[in-house]
Amino acid sequence: MDLLAQVFNGLGIGSIYALVALGYSMVYGIVQLINFAHGDIIMVGAYVTYVGLVMAGMPLWAAVLVSILFCGVAGVLIEKLAYSRLLKKGAPRISLLITAIGVSIFLQNLSQLLFSSSAKSMPAMFPNGMLELGALQISSNTILNIVTSIVMMIALQLLVNKTKIGKAMRATSEDAGAAKLMGINTNSTIAFTFGVGSALAAVGAVLYCNTFHQITPYMGGMLGLKAFVAAVLGGIGSIPGAMLGGYILGVAESLTTAAGGSQITDAVVFGILILVLLIKPAGLLGKNVREKV
C-alpha cells in the first residue's frame, strides 16, 4: 500500500510535468523547436498568480484566470518578437534553439530583477485533505492534479482533432508550405499554438504552486527540462505521449525518492530518457519518420 501511495504521489507530480510537456510537444510538433523558454513561462505563470493572489488580493479564480491569459498572451508575444522572424526566414534550427535559450535567460533575469532572487512562498490555494481508500491515503491535491491534467488533455485532443484551428495546426505541422498554399494562415496558426501551449503551462504553474508552495525565478529551469524529457519520452508531437511521459517521469521520481535515492532522482530521470532514446528514438508513442534521400 505504501508503494501504491508513492505511485499516486508520483502521478500527482507527473501531472504537472505532463501539462508542461503538452506545451513543449505542441510547439515542437508544429515548428520543430525545443522551446527552452517554455519552462520559464511556468515561472511567469507562477509569479503572475502570486501577484494576483497575494499582492493584489484577487479571489482565487480571478488570479488563476489572469495567470492563464497572461501566459497565453506572453507566449504569442514571444513568438512574434523572437521566433517568427527566424521561422519566416527558414533559419537553421540551432539559431532558433539559441534564441529560445536567450528568451529563457531573459525571463529568468527579468523576474529576478522584479521580484528578487529569493523564494516567495505561496499560500495554499485549494483545501487539502486526505482521502482514505482502505489503507491507502491520497491527498486531495494529488487527485486535483491528476484530474486537471486529464481534463486538459482531453480538451486539447478535441481542440486539435475536432476544430477548424486544430485542423490548421495539424496541416501546418505536416507540411507548412502546402498548408500555406491551401489558404491556411500558418503564421497565426503557429502563434496560436504558442499561446495554447503557454496557457497550459500556466495551468501547470498553478498546480505547481498549490503542490510546492514556493516559487523562485529559476524554478522553470529544472521543471522545464524535466517536462521536456517527459515530452521526448512519450514521443514528441503526440498529446497522449506527453501525458504518458509526464506520468512515467513523476512515478519514477517519487519511487526513487522513496527508495532513498533522493540525491540521484535527476540522474534517474535523464537515465530513463537516454535509455528510451536509444531503444526507441522517436519516443514511446512517437511516429518513426524515415529520412528520404
Next chain:
Amino acid sequence: MKQKKWIPNVIILVLVLALYILLSVLISANIINPYYSGILTMVCINVILAVSLNLATGFLGQLVLGHAGFMSVGAYSAALFTMYSGLPTVVSFPLALLVGGIVAAAFGVIIGVPALRLKGDYLAILTLGFGEIIRVLILAMPFTGGAAGLSGIPLLTTFTYVFIIAIITVAVIFAFIHSRHGRAVIAIREDEIAAEAAGIHTTYYKLLAFVLAAFFAGIAGGLYAHHIGVLDPSKFDFNYSVEILIMVVLGGMGSITGSIVAAIVLTLLPELLRGFSEYRMLIYSVILICVMLFKPSGLLGQHELSLTKILNKFRGKKAETKKEA
C-alpha cells in the same frame, strides 16, 4: 605570384610571443594585479572551452549542451590526481592535465557512441542529459566531496601554463580543421548523407571530433581546478554549458578566431559591467537574441580573421599601385 606561406605563420608566432612576454612582464611587475591576472587566466580557459566546443558544434554541426560536464570530469580527475599521486608538482601537474583530458575523452567516447546515433535536437537533449547525470553523480560519489565541494587543490595554474595550453589548443584544432580529417568533419556538417555517399566514415569522424572536443574541455577543467582551488559541482551545470555555447554562437559557428574573440569579450564584459551587474544577464540575453535575429550565423559567421588574407590584400594593393605607376 607564388607567395611564401610561412610568413604569416611566423608573424603570428612573433605576435603571440610578444603578447605573452608583454603580459607576463606586466604581471611580474605587478602592474596587472593578481585579481586581473586571475581574469586573464579565466579568459584563456574560456578560449580553450569555446574553441573546443566550436569543433563539435560549429564544424561538426552537432549541438552539444553538456560541455561543462566534460569540463567537470576533467577538473575532478586532474584535481584528484595532483592531490593523491604524490609526485612532485612539476611532474604531476602536466600529467594531471593530461589525465583530466583523457578521462574526459573517455567519457566523450562513452557518451558519443550512443549519442551520435541521434541527430540534431535529440543529440542536444542527450548531451544535456549526460551533463546533468555527471553533475548528479559527482554529488553522490564518496571521493568528490559532494555538495560541499572538493577543496585543498594545489594552486598550480600559472599564467604561462594557461597561455601556452590555450595556444596549443587553438593550434591543434586549427590544424585539425585544415587537415583531411577536418574537411571530412565539415563535409558531414554540410550534408551527412552526401558525405557518407562520398565514402567518408561518418560515425568515425563524428566521434573523433566529439572526443577531441571533450579532451580539450577536460584539460580546461584541469586548469580551472588548479586555478580556483575548490571544485563545486553546481558550477558545472547546464547554465555553464550554455555560457560556453553562447561564446561559440556569438563568435560564429565554424570560426575559430570568432570563438577566441567572443570568449575574450564575454569573459571581460562582466568585469567591465560590474556596476550594472544586476542587468548584466539581461543585457546578455537581449544581445544574444538580437544577434540571432539579425545575424543567425554569429558575428563572424564561418569566416576567420586571417593574417594571410590581410597580408594578401595589402600586397594586392601594393601590386596594383605599382601597376598603375
